[in-house]
Every structure is written in C-alpha cells, then in structure tokens.
Amino acid sequence: MTRTLHPARRGWLYFGLFVGLTGTVSGLLWRHAQHPIQSLPSVLIGQPAPRFALPSLTDSSRSIDSRALAGAPYLFNVWASWCASCAAEQPSLQHFASRNPIPVIGYNWKDNRQDALAWLARQGNPYRVTVTDDQGEMAVAWGIIAVPETFLVDQQGRIRWQFRGPLTPTIIETQLEPALRKLSSHGNHFDSQDHSR
Amino acid sequence: MAITLTLKITLVNWSLLGFVLIGGFIPWAWAAQRQDPPLPFTSPQQEAHFYQLATEFRCLQCQNQAITDSPAPIAAAIRRRIFGLLQQGWTDQQIRDYFVSRYGRSMLYRPPLNRQTAMLWMTPWLLVLIASSGMLLAISRARWQSVRQ
Numbered sequence: 001m002t003r004t005l006h007p008a009r010r011g012w013l014y015f016g017l018f019v020g021l022t023g024t025v026s027g028l029l030w031r032h033a034q035h036p037i038q039s040l041p042s043v044l045i046g047q048p049a050p051r052f053a054l055p056s057l058t059d060s061s062r063s064i065d066s067r068a069l070a071g072a073p074y075l076f077n078v079w080a081s082w083c084a085s086c087a088a089e090q091p092s093l094q095h096f097a098s099r100n101p102i103p104v105i106g107y108n109w110k111d112n113r114q115d116a117l118a119w120l121a122r123q124g125n126p127y128r129v130t131v132t133d134d135q136g137e138m139a140v141a142w143g144i145i146a147v148p149e150t151f152l153v154d155q156q157g158r159i160r161w162q163f164r165g166p167l168t169p170t171i172i173e174t175q176l177e178p179a180l181r182k183l184s185s186h187g188n189h190f191d192s193q194d195h196s197r
Numbered sequence: 198m199a200i201t202l203t204l205k206i207t208l209v210n211w212s213l214l215g216f217v218l219i220g221g222f223i224p225w226a227w228a229a230q231r232q233d234p235p236l237p238f239t240s241p242q243q244e245a246h247f248y249q250l251a252t253e254f255r256c257l258q259c260q261n262q263a264i265t266d267s268p269a270p271i272a273a274a275i276r277r278r279i280f281g282l283l284q285q286g287w288t289d290q291q292i293r294d295y296f297v298s299r300y301g302r303s304m305l306y307r308p309p310l311n312r313q314t315a316m317l318w319m320t321p322w323l324l325v326l327i328a329s330s331g332m333l334l335a336i337s338r339a340r341w342q343s344v345r346q
C-alpha cells in the first residue's frame with residue numbers, strides 16, 4: 001500500500017518548496033547586502049593599537065612615534081586628499097575636535113604631501129598631528145580596508161571603537177561619544193596639552 | 198552628400214573615442230603605476246610562490262576579487278606586505294595568521310574548518326545528501342510502481 005499525493009496537492013507542495021527555498025536564499029542575500037564584510041567590526045577591537053613611527057606631514061624630518069601618545073586616549077583618523085568621503089566627513093570631525101579634548105591624530109594615507117597640505121588648508125585641520133605614509137603599508141597592521149576609517153584608542157593603548165566610512169553627526173553622537181564617555185568613566189583622562197603640529 | 202555626412206559623423210565619433218581613451222585611460226594608467234609600482238621579484242619561483250599565496254586572500258574592499266586582481270589601494274598595500282613578509286622568511290601559515298589577526302577569517306577564500314565555520318563547510322554536503330536521497334526515493338518509488346503495474 002502506498003500513500004501517493006493527489007497531483008494537484010503535489011503541485012502545491014513543490015510550489016511551497018520552491019517559494020521556501022527562494023525566500024531563504026533571497027533573505028540571506030538581503031542580510032548580506034545589509035551587513036557587508038566592510039561593516040563587520042574590526043577584529044582588532046580590544047587589541048593593542050599597532051605601533052607606528054612615521055614622518056609628520058608638516059615637517060617630514062620629524063618622526064612621530066605612537067609611544068609618545070601613550071597614557072591618554074586618542075582618535076586615529078585615516079584620510080587622503082584624493083578621497084571624496086574624507087572631505088564629506090571633515091565638518092563633523094572638526095565639530096567633534098572643537099567639542100572634545102581628546103587629540104585627533106591624522107593618518108594621511110597614500111597621498112602626495114603637497115596635495116595633502118593644500119587639502120588641509122582648504123578643508124580645515126582638526127588634527128593635533130598628522131603622520132604620512134605614502135606607500136600605505138602601515139594600514140595593513142591596523143586592518144584598514146579603505147579611507148576614511150576612524151579608531152578610538154584608550155589610555156592603555158588598546159583599540160576600543162572603530163568605524164569604516166565617513167563620520168557623520170549621528171555616528172559621532174550615537175557611537176563615538178558614548179564610547180568616549182565609557183572610557184572616561186573607566187578612569188581614562190585626556191591629554192589636553194597642545195602638541196605642536 | 199549623404200556619404201560625406203556619414204563620413205563626417207564617423208570621423209567625429211572616432212575622434213571622440215580617441216579623446217576619451219587618451220584623456221581617460223592614460224592618466225588612469227599613470228596613476229595606477231604611480232600608486233602601485235611592480236614588486237621586485239628576483240626569480241620566477243619567488244613570483245609563483247607569491248601569487249600562489251596571495252590568491253588565497255580576498256580583497257575586502259572589492260570582495261569578488263582576490264588581492265592579486267584588485268585595483269583597490271589597500272590591495273596594493275597588502276600585496277607589498279605579503280612580499281615583504283616572504284622576504285623576511287615568514288612561512289605561508291604565519292602570513293595567513295598575520296592577516297587573519299588584522300582582518301578576520303572572512304579574508305580567507307578557504308577558511309579553516311572549525312566550530313564557527315562548520316555550517317559553511319557542511320551545507321553543500323548536506324544539500325547533496327538531501328538531493329541524492331530525494332532522487333533515490335523517487336527512482337525506487339517509480340521502479341516499484343512499474344513492477345506493480
């Protein structure tokens with residue numbers, strides 16, 4: 001004795017299976033589109049910030065060592081004069097720098113020195129200091145994917161927050177400033193001394 | 198008259214194409230060259246080893262391209278880093294571990310089999326199992342029905 005489905009019911013069963021499978025695949029693709037790999041948090045969160053010793057943008061004979069930044073939190077912002085999104089985030093970053101005592105360190109990536117200086121003169125300069133890396137290899141140590149990208153490093157030199165893409169007032173208010181408040185509530189204090197640019 | 202006009206239009210089209218190619222391609226090629234000078238391989242074996250390893254890495258900026266194919270600025274920096282690490286005598290596994298510690302496992306085209314990636318590795322085999330059991334079931338049922346008739 002066999003239990004066979006009526007052809008009409010079998011048709012509905014196959015239709016249901018087809019719709020279910022298509023729906024699942026579409027759902028997974030949609031989820032992937034909403035959360036691309038670039039939006040995944042950096043694996044370096046909680047890890048020590050990679051050390052660097054790079055020339056200053058304004059004075060290429062002077063090397064800036066990240067060890068000089070130890071002991072106080074800082075914001076590390078990757079930018080380039082050829083990057084349109086970097087120009088878009090500059091007003092937000094300048095507003096942030098004017099409201100917060102935390103130093104903003106610029107990392108000028110794969111750029112031409114003259115172009116970078118002209119860009120800062122045109123767009124405004126929110127950076128306490130800017131380091132340059134024309135070959136761009138140090139970006140690999142920081143797990144950088146593209147410009148702009150921003151990291152918050154705490155007093156112990158660990159990366160606490162990271163954002164890929166241009167900073168907006170909303171991102172600053174809802175993500176960066178709360179992360180910063182969390183640092184200060186954990187006993188981090190800011191170095192408000194004005195380092196020479 | 199009509200032939201002269203067609204000739205004129207064709208000439209204008211070709212000139213425009215030439216203008217676009219010269220005006221667009223040459224600065225682009227120059228910029229690409231400036232951004233990414235070729236890696237100084239010393240032997241064909243060294244170059245082959247480099248490409249064998251580098252094609253294992255996905256470019257996270259343009260995800261459907263390997264690090265070796267991507268024109269993204271970060272891909273050029275990563276290629277340079279891989280080359281530098283190989284020069285320093287790092288093993289392939291040490292280099293894979295280095296990039297996973299910076300970019301995560303999603304950078305590897307062939308992620309290792311562990312608890313977190315088990316689903317990824319098992320799903321194709323599970324689908325093959327389901328499809329083949331369905332096929333076997335359909336065949337055996339059809340055969341049984343033909344015997345009964």
